[in-house]
Amino acid sequence: MHATRSMAPGWRPALRLFATALATCLAGCGASQPGADxxxxxxxxxxxxxxxxxxxxxxxxxxxxxxxxxxxxxxxxxxxxxxxxxxxxxxxxxxxxxxxxxxxxxxxxxxxxxxxxxxxxxxxxxxxxxxxxxxxxxxxxxxxxxxxxxxxxxx
Missing domain, CATH: 2.40.128 (Lipocalin)
Structure with a gap:
């Protein structure tokens, strides 16, 4: 249980970074891809x-x-x-x-x-x-x- 707690804080910044990168990519990709009529x-x-x-x-x-x-x-x-x-x-x-x-x-x-x-x-x-x-x-x-x-x- 202690190992899980010590690993979780290390994953949070990486998860936040991944989520931010994904959101940025989706926002940017949506603007450049074909879309609406x-x-x-x-x-x-x-x-x-x-x-x-x-x-x-x-x-x-x-x-x-x-x-x-x-x-x-x-x-x-x-x-x-x-x-x-x-x-x-x-x-x-x-x-x-x-x-x-x-x-x-x-x-x-x-x-x-x-x-x-x-x-x-x-x-x-x-x-x-x-x-x-x-x-x-x-x-x-x-x-x-x-x-x-x-x-x-x-x-």
Missing amino acids: VEVARIASPDGAVDAVLTEYNPGATASFVYRVHVVGHDDAWDSAPVAAELYGATRNASAYGVDLHWRDAGTLEARYLRARSIEVPKSKLDIDGHAVTVVLRAGVENPDAPAGGMAPAP
Whole structure:
């Protein structure tokens, strides 16, 4: 029992040092790793009632970009809005990732892209404060003017 007591004080500084190093690493690593979605496009509907918002999530070097389409009230935050469509690995041309948003009319949003590895459409019909919006995905649309890489600005 005496041996345990004499060893414990020696371990405490080491344990504190380890805990501090771990906390520092986690805080620093979290800031430099890919993380949360970033808003990369926002377009108001023709009547100005709602906004279409496109976000980009960068999961890191071993995976492709994830694009999420949200529809929100004009100038509202998108982070609590449901995802209308999610496109993994969507491209706009041979060297540009992303999705282009266009309003066909005040109630129809079109998400245009060349190709995508996978697509999920959890909620294509939305009601935003009494404003009905249908989200339509349109593959095979090339945007030759889209710059290479992802849509989010470089840090």
